[in-house]
Amino acid sequence: MSTLxxxxxxxxxxxxxxxxxxxxxxxxxxxLDVIVESVARVSEIATPDVPATSHPLPLTxxxxxxxxxxxxxxxxxxxxxxxxxxxxxxxxxxxxxxA
Amino acid sequence: xxxxxxDLVDYDDAxxxxxPVIGIEVHVELGTRTKMFDAAPAGFGEEPNTSVTPVSxxxxxxxxxxxxxxxEYAIRIGLALNCSIAQxxxxxxxxxxxxxxxxxxxTSQYDEPIAYDGHVDVELEDGTVFRVEVERAHMExxxxxxxxxxGSTGRIHGAEYSLVDYNRAGIPLVEIxxxxxxxxxxxxxxxxxxxxxxLRDLFRALEVSEARMERGNVRADVNVxxxxxxxxxxxxxxxxxxxxxxxxxxxxxxHEISRQAAVLDAGGAVVQETRHWHEDTGTTTSGRVKxxxxxxxxxxxxxxxxxxxxxxxxEEIRAALPELPAARRRRLQGEWGFADAEMRDVVNAGxxxxxxxxxxxxxxxxxxxxxWMGELARTAKEREVELAELPITPTQIGALQALVDAxxxxxxxxxxVLEGVLAGEGDPEQVVVARGLEVVSDDGPLLxxxxxxxxxxxxxxxxxRSGNLGPVGAIIxxxxxxxxxxxxxxxxxxxxxxxxxx
Numbered sequence: 001m002s003t004l005x006x007x008x009x010x011x012x013x014x015x016x017x018x019x020x021x022x023x024x025x026x027x028x029x030x031x032l033d034v035i036v037e038s039v040a041r042v043s044e045i046a047t048p049d050v051p052a053t054s055h056p057l058p059l060t061x062x063x064x065x066x067x068x069x070x071x072x073x074x075x076x077x078x079x080x081x082x083x084x085x086x087x088x089x090x091x092x093x094x095x096x097x098x099a
Numbered sequence: 100x101x102x103x104x105x106d107l108v109d110y111d112d113a114x115x116x117x118x119p120v121i122g123i124e125v126h127v128e129l130g131t132r133t134k135m136f137d138a139a140p141a142g143f144g145e146e147p148n149t150s151v152t153p154v155s156x157x158x159x160x161x162x163x164x165x166x167x168x169x170x171e172y173a174i175r176i177g178l179a180l181n182c183s184i185a186q187x188x189x190x191x192x193x194x195x196x197x198x199x200x201x202x203x204x205x206t207s208q209y210d211e212p213i214a215y216d217g218h219v220d221v222e223l224e225d226g227t228v229f230r231v232e233v234e235r236a237h238m239e240x241x242x243x244x245x246x247x248x249x250g251s252t253g254r255i256h257g258a259e260y261s262l263v264d265y266n267r268a269g270i271p272l273v274e275i276x277x278x279x280x281x282x283x284x285x286x287x288x289x290x291x292x293x294x295x296x297x298l299r300d301l302f303r304a305l306e307v308s309e310a311r312m313e314r315g316n317v318r319a320d321v322n323v324x325x326x327x328x329x330x331x332x333x334x335x336x337x338x339x340x341x342x343x344x345x346x347x348x349x350x351x352x353x354h355e356i357s358r359q360a361a362v363l364d365a366g367g368a369v370v371q372e373t374r375h376w377h378e379d380t381g382t383t384t385s386g387r388v389k390x391x392x393x394x395x396x397x398x399x400x401x402x403x404x405x406x407x408x409x410x411x412x413x414e415e416i417r418a419a420l421p422e423l424p425a426a427r428r429r430r431l432q433g434e435w436g437f438a439d440a441e442m443r444d445v446v447n448a449g450x451x452x453x454x455x456x457x458x459x460x461x462x463x464x465x466x467x468x469x470x471w472m473g474e475l476a477r478t479a480k481e482r483e484v485e486l487a488e489l490p491i492t493p494t495q496i497g498a499l500q501a502l503v504d505a506x507x508x509x510x511x512x513x514x515x516v517l518e519g520v521l522a523g524e525g526d527p528e529q530v531v532v533a534r535g536l537e538v539v540s541d542d543g544p545l546l547x548x549x550x551x552x553x554x555x556x557x558x559x560x561x562x563x564r565s566g567n568l569g570p571v572g573a574i575i576x577x578x579x580x581x582x583x584x585x586x587x588x589x590x591x592x593x594x595x596x597x598x599x600x601x
Binding site for chain 1: 169194258261
């Protein structure tokens with residue numbers, strides 16, 4: 001039983017900004033389907049009395065004291081950027097997302 | 100983006116035929132020393148990209164650690180909003196691509212906010228109390244700042260490229276979301292403004308943020324929808340983003356009510372969308388909504404463990420909450436003995452702190468109120484500034500009143516002293532000395548002036564001598580004039596009577 005349609009894969013790829021060819025979409029729809037079905041088997045074991053887990057470690061409340069540490073050197077950071085100007089990262093024109 | 104001009108429906112007309120429902124999301128930047136998930140200093144106004152670390156830049160391999168103080172502040176806010184504090188809650192990733200979000204997701208909270216189910220009582224200008232239900236308050240992080248370069252207006256439209264500063268990226272935020280606010284009717288815009296103002300005051304009292312609107316420490320998104328009657332189901336809402344002053348919140352709600360009424364009148368349907376607020380024109384325009392804009396694919400943040408605030412800790416925070424603004428107002432009103440209307444005027448004028456400090460400087464509450472709500476309120480209005488922005492301090496008002504109380508100056512002179520202080524001539528004492536404004540308490544000069552006045556008006560002097568005290572005012576007036584108002588009129592009267600009977 002297929003749970004993931006080709007259209008769904010195309011939509012998710014779009015959200016993730018991954019440009020896929022039609023051939024890749026066909027192949028990935030099948031492969032992702034296998035992955036999703038495999039993961040779905042967890043629900044056969046996890047009955048409603050098993051709480052959802054987002055983390056493998058049985059830890060809570062890992063906090064840091066509110067004490068500043070030196071930030072990283074700006075020149076070093078900007079040197080690693082594709083482009084910079086006036087101490088800022090320079091990014092290409094942002095199209096039509098906001099006004 | 101569309102700048103289509105819509106004919107607005109007159110506000111009163113819109114309200115007569117539609118019931119507005121509003122909802123408000125307020126973001127507050129917490130005043131912690133470091134960011135939410137890393138130890139970069141969280142300051143204001145530093146050079147671009149000088150408060151960044153691998154975590155706030157979203158570099159591969161960097162791992163976030165939660166700022167415990169930020170969690171405490173969030174709990175403080177939740178408790179002050181009468182919320183329940185979650186037994187356990189998690190962070191989630193809100194995924195979207197935008198240059199000011201370096202990780203390509205914002206670390207936020209989704210289905211498990213730290214605080215939920217609260218309410219806040221909002222007092223309107225006429226004293227009406229309106230309860231706003233709070234759905235949730237959750238923790239998240241701020242984004243960086245984009246500057247659009249090229250194009251004519253510095254806006255994104257027509258920009259050639261953008262510059263990004265990540266100093267703000269990762270600053271702790273708490274977002275507070277109301278339930279739909281119904282029943283406000285024509286006062287919906289006023290309720291919206293008062294709500295945001297109440298939260299701002301609360302943040303300051305809780306000492307969780309400087310809460311300066313002009314710096315963007317507090318930002319509001321305003322949802323508005325209309326329905327034919329209060330019994331109808333909720334209409335389609337719009338969300339106007341980043342309305343960043345109290346006045347703008349009120350104007351934005353008002354504008355959306357008029358605009359949506361026009362759309363509905365024309366037989367159209369309100370589009371559920373994000374709208375942008377334009378301060379200059381007082382209007383909103385549609386933000387082009389991308390089809391996937393709302394598909395954030397939230398999932399639990401795997402790099403952070405759940406937060407389970409210990410109940411003893413929560414109770415400790417509750418016990419340490421400072422006196423909140425509403426309770427403080429009630430207490431001060433009692434202590435000062437102000438009538439309800441007097442207190443409301445003081446609150447609306449933003450004069451509570453000023454009067455409190457003036458009283459602390461030794462003035463009687465009534466005297467403190469008289470100065471701030473009288474001469475100074477008039478001056479502030481003339482200069483078009485807030486009371487607190489006047490170049491005079493509560494300490495100086497206290498000193499001024501002390502001079503009056505000691506009889507060294509009278510009310511009339513005090514106003515001149517005030518004028519001098521406002522003009523930057525120094526403290527009241529200095530102005531009194533420099534301008535020579537002290538009441539003439541030495542009888543010598545007064546008697547001289549009285550003798551001169553009596554000699555100048557012999558007929559009046561004669562009348563007074565013969566027991567007709569009617570015209571004594573004319574002599575007192577002449578003496579006051581001769582001493583440039585610096586005499587105590589009561590003392591002058593005594594001396595005049597002594598003089599004519601001797």
